[in-house]
Amino acid sequence: MTAKSIKSITSVPISMSKTGKMRLTASPDNLASMMSRDQNKLIHLDPVPFFKDRHEIKPWLQKIFYPQGIDIVIERSDSGKVTFKCRSVRSNMRLNPEFKSTSSRSHACPFRIRAAFSVRLQKWNVVVMNNIHAHELRFDLITKTDDYKKFKETLRQKRDEKAIKTFDELEYKASLNLPLVTPIISCDCGLTKEIEASNNIFLPISNPSLTSKKSVLKANKNSVSKAKSKQPENSKPGLRLKTQLDSTLDATGFLDDIKVQSAFVSTGNAESLMDLNEIDFTNMFNNNSAIPNSNQGLMDFSVDPITGPSSSLFPSTPIEPFSQNNVTLAISESIASSSPNFMEMKAPYEDEIMDLLKDNKSNAPTSDTDINTDLGKDISGSLGMLNYNYEALLQFNDNEFSELKSIDPALISK
Amino acid sequence: MTAKSIKSITSVPISMSKTGKMRLTASPDNLASMMSRDQNKLIHLDPVPFFKDRHEIKPWLQKIFYPQGIDIVIERSDSGKVTFKCRSVRSNMRLNPEFKSTSSRSHACPFRIRAAFSVRLQKWNVVVMNNIHAHELRFDLITKTDDYKKFKETLRQKRDEKAIKTFDELEYKASLNLPLVTPIISCDCGLTKEIEASNNIFLPISNPSLTSKKSVLKANKNSVSKAKSKQPENSKPGLRLKTQLDSTLDATGFLDDIKVQSAFVSTGNAESLMDLNEIDFTNMFNNNSAIPNSNQGLMDFSVDPITGPSSSLFPSTPIEPFSQNNVTLAISESIASSSPNFMEMKAPYEDEIMDLLKDNKSNAPTSDTDINTDLGKDISGSLGMLNYNYEALLQFNDNEFSELKSIDPALISK
DNA sequence: TAATGGGTGCACT
DNA sequence: AAGTGCACCCATT
Ligand SMILES: [Zn+2]
Ligand SMILES: [Zn+2]
Numbered sequence: 085m086t087a088k089s090i091k092s093i094t095s096v097p098i099s100m101s102k103t104g105k106m107r108l109t110a111s112p113d114n115l116a117s118m119m120s121r122d123q124n125k126l127i128h129l130d131p132v133p134f135f136k137d138r139h140e141i142k143p144w145l146q147k148i149f150y151p152q153g154i155d156i157v158i159e160r161s162d163s164g165k166v167t168f169k170c171r172s173v174r175s176n177m178r179l180n181p182e183f184k185s186t187s188s189r190s191h192a193c194p195f196r197i198r199a200a201f202s203v204r205l206q207k208w209n210v211v212v213m214n215n216i217h218a219h220e221l222r223f224d225l226i227t228k229t230d231d232y233k234k235f236k237e238t239l240r241q242k243r244d245e246k247a248i249k250t251f252d253e254l255e256y257k258a259s260l261n262l263p264l265v266t267p268i269i270s271c272d273c274g275l276t277k278e279i280e281a282s283n284n285i286f287l288p289i290s291n292p293s294l295t296s297k298k299s300v301l302k303a304n305k306n307s308v309s310k311a312k313s314k315q316p317e318n319s320k321p322g323l324r325l326k327t328q329l330d331s332t333l334d335a336t337g338f339l340d341d342i343k344v345q346s347a348f349v350s351t352g353n354a355e356s357l358m359d360l361n362e363i364d365f366t367n368m369f370n371n372n373s374a375i376p377n378s379n380q381g382l383m384d385f386s387v388d389p390i391t392g393p394s395s396s397l398f399p400s401t402p403i404e405p406f407s408q409n410n411v412t413l414a415i416s417e418s419i420a421s422s423s424p425n426f427m428e429m430k431a432p433y434e435d436e437i438m439d440l441l442k443d444n445k446s447n448a449p450t451s452d453t454d455i456n457t458d459l460g461k462d463i464s465g466s467l468g469m470l471n472y473n474y475e476a477l478l479q480f481n482d483n484e485f486s487e488l489k490s491i492d493p494a495l496i497s498k
Numbered sequence: 499m500t501a502k503s504i505k506s507i508t509s510v511p512i513s514m515s516k517t518g519k520m521r522l523t524a525s526p527d528n529l530a531s532m533m534s535r536d537q538n539k540l541i542h543l544d545p546v547p548f549f550k551d552r553h554e555i556k557p558w559l560q561k562i563f564y565p566q567g568i569d570i571v572i573e574r575s576d577s578g579k580v581t582f583k584c585r586s587v588r589s590n591m592r593l594n595p596e597f598k599s600t601s602s603r604s605h606a607c608p609f610r611i612r613a614a615f616s617v618r619l620q621k622w623n624v625v626v627m628n629n630i631h632a633h634e635l636r637f638d639l640i641t642k643t644d645d646y647k648k649f650k651e652t653l654r655q656k657r658d659e660k661a662i663k664t665f666d667e668l669e670y671k672a673s674l675n676l677p678l679v680t681p682i683i684s685c686d687c688g689l690t691k692e693i694e695a696s697n698n699i700f701l702p703i704s705n706p707s708l709t710s711k712k713s714v715l716k717a718n719k720n721s722v723s724k725a726k727s728k729q730p731e732n733s734k735p736g737l738r739l740k741t742q743l744d745s746t747l748d749a750t751g752f753l754d755d756i757k758v759q760s761a762f763v764s765t766g767n768a769e770s771l772m773d774l775n776e777i778d779f780t781n782m783f784n785n786n787s788a789i790p791n792s793n794q795g796l797m798d799f800s801v802d803p804i805t806g807p808s809s810s811l812f813p814s815t816p817i818e819p820f821s822q823n824n825v826t827l828a829i830s831e832s833i834a835s836s837s838p839n840f841m842e843m844k845a846p847y848e849d850e851i852m853d854l855l856k857d858n859k860s861n862a863p864t865s866d867t868d869i870n871t872d873l874g875k876d877i878s879g880s881l882g883m884l885n886y887n888y889e890a891l892l893q894f895n896d897n898e899f900s901e902l903k904s905i906d907p908a909l910i911s912k
Numbered sequence: 913t914a915a916t917g918g919g920t921g922c923a924c925t
Numbered sequence: 926a927a928g929t930g931c932a933c934c935c936a937t938t
Contacts, residue, residue, distance in 0.1 A: 157929085157930055157931080158930065158931050158932085159930080159931080160918080160919090160931075160932075160933095161931065161932055161933095162932065162933070162934080163913070163932095164913050164914095164915090164916095165915095165916080165917095171929090171930085172928075172929060172930085174925095174928080174929090198916095200915075200916075201913055202913085202914095202915085203913040203914060203915085204913095204914085204915095206913090230925090571920085571921055571922080572921065572922050572923085573921085573922075573926075574922070574923075574926085574927070574928090575922060575923055575924095576923070576924075576925090579927095580922095581926065581927090583926080585920090585921085586919075586920060586921085588919075588920090588935075588936095603919085603920075608926080610926055612926075627926070628926080
């Protein structure tokens with residue numbers, strides 16, 4: 085069983101190496117194929133609490149993704165599956181006659197979160213797909229939405245004091261126009277201990293204390309999230325993917341540098357404090373000195389603008405409202421070779437990225453939240469699945485966490 | 499008041515003549531503009547019963563449009579407006595890789611029905627827009643849907659015996675593979691008496707007896723619905739609009755002849771009789787000899803394949819599943835000139851027609867079911883609104899009709 | 913709720 | 926012809 089799971093993982097670099105060379109000679113056709121493959125990296129959210137029904141999933145995810153400036157909505161749901169995506173921005177861009185072609189139901193952002201209930205495991209699997217965005221991530225704008233206010237109200241009803249304090253702090257920063265640095269999800273994926281422990285159900289290495297006082301959202305600005313590069317000499321040159329759309333867009337929208345997406349507060353008027361009147365800010369910054377790097381090196385929540393061979397600062401006030409984002413994707417290599425790549429991806433504008441993803445869907449591996457379901461297919465080998473230890477961004481309620489630990493280990497190991 | 503309404507109507511030919519010449523010299527740009535203008539003819543359904551709430555509208559419309567092979571669903575609704583469209587066909591065409599570009603939420607068929615509540619008139623106005631279809635009209639397939647079965651069950655619960663009998667008859671024909679000729683809505687629009695009577699609220703000229711025994715769905719196959727052509731010598735040559743898409747489609751999908759859309763039964767197996775077990779077919783065809791031409795000449799429900807200068811029969815078994823449809827549109831001219839045109843339109847394939855309509859949305863008149871709300875804008879002048887007396891296709895329940903007549907005439911004439 | 917992908921009705925905003 | 930959030934579906938394997 086363990087060997088089989090390792091085999092499925094080790095098939096990743098094989099497929100990568102088989103097709104990597106061909107795709108590096110990017111024709112317009114396999115260019116799209118490359119983007120599709122490389123953006124389909126799946127990131128498992130691992131400690132998932134027990135949900136009595138699917139409607140408990142969205143608030144739980146909001147606790148994780150709101151601080152990153154990601155406002156999720158349900159794209160599709162049924163009793164056994166919920167797919168989330170970014171809320172469609174109601175921008176005045178749509179009123180621009182030049183953008184009439186991007187008509188209704190434009191699939192602007194490819195970011196997806198898929199939650200699927202596994203009957204066999206009796207748990208919900210949550211996977212982040214297409215971890216890239218075609219828009220800015222603005223927590224300050226999120227705080228003005230009704231959904232966020234309802235979310236906050238729900239936190240108060242649940243007496244989730246830690247989450248309330250965390251979000252109050254974020255709102256406070258936003259209201260003061262302080263730069264809110266919320267790193268994109270990215271992870272170092274050794275895929276070692278976890279896989280053997282749980283057979284593709286990636287258990288966390290770290291067991292954060294339930295009474296931890298550290299502020300989970302304070303990130304060290306002076307270090308970067310890096311994947312372990314055990315064999316850097318084997319690294320291929322960084323892939324720079326551009327589409328034909330580039331020429332039609334403002335060239336300033338593209339940068340050649342690795343950049344971690346940040347959210348900047350734009351409005352600092354009194355309205356931003358509207359819902360904070362009843363909040364006690366007395367001890368707002370008393371407990372935020374600890375840096376959450378105690379997760380045993382699995383992941384660093386930090387930002388470093390200087391990462392790639394050529395670097396520059398992203399303009400803080402981009403002219404293009406939907407300026408392109410560069411994100412760093414850590415590609416999971418096999419356990420055997422252990423040579424992760426750093427992919428420098430460029431997000432094409434708006435629908436283009438969706439079209440590219442869709443055009444190559446037949447070639448791209450299908451996402452699978454339970455990758456060992458069909459052992460003969462070896463599907464997981466081409467998934468490039470990443471294990472994202474998100475716990476530094478989220479503090480569970482105590483009851484949620486105890487429910488999580490109550491899952492029968494026999495079910496997990498089966 | 500009467501003068502003002504007439505003025506708004508007479509502005510139609512003015513705009514037609516002003517732009518008609520330019521558009522006849524069709525460049526690819528104004529070609530789309532022409533299609534948009536000419537397909538935006540609005541058809542008022544006039545005697546509209548009183549609806550306690552919006553959910554009563556759809557069953558009422560289904561009684562009208564099911565027999566025509568049109569399966570409507572709600573596209574959008576709120577308390578004051580309901581927009582209907584054709585049900586999206588769940589065709590395997592979408593699985594064809596060549597049609598992947600027509601992705602999700604493709605607005606295949608432009609046909610729309612808009613119901614909007616007029617606060618001033620305290621009634622629901624119902625308007626048919628884009629009276630053209632990008633698909634076949636198949637009553638036999640409709641009878642197999644759950645929605646139709648629910649519709650029939652609702653009729654039984656309402657004891658609407660006339661409608662039950664009518665639909666039983668249609669189902670019976672379909673089950674026997676009999677050709678089911680259901681004419682597309684089209685109408686002769688004199689726009690004379692009605693307008694003066696009700697100021698853009700087109701009252702019916704005919705007052706069909708509530709106890710009429712004639713079968714409303716029996717159409718004379720040997721005569722055609724013709725718009726009065728008082729000045730045929732002024733007629734422009736028939737416009738034949740084609741898009742660039744033509745070359746990529748099967749040429750057999752296009753015909754050069756005016757054709758009234760018909761629905762043909764394809765399956766005549768026992769399953770088609772599934773819901774007819776408890777139906778008494780004893781007098782099925784006893785009352786269908788009368789031709790419903792007693793509506794004082796306002797409209798003929800009849801089909802004539804020979805209408806245009808060059809005519810041929812539409813193939814009963816088209817090879818292309820979504821073969822193009824030619825429909826005859828009677829364009830409303832002014833009262834003064836009274837020179838209606840016959841437009842021979844070609845329906846482009848699938849989304850193409852939608853794109854053409856959309857591209858010219860800014861030039862096209864906006865739909866407004868209460869066209870006199872803003873008298874200064876003279877919107878109705880460019881609507882080319884048609885008055886469709888649909889009563890030959892529908893028998894009201896007695897209570898519905900009495901409710902209709904209970905509307906305060908003062909409100910109507912205001 | 914086999915797992916997993918997607919279509920689309922339709923009412924909320 | 927509001928755009929879209931959400932859920933009831935269906936399809937394939
Ligand atoms: Zn996004
Ligand atoms: Zn249609």
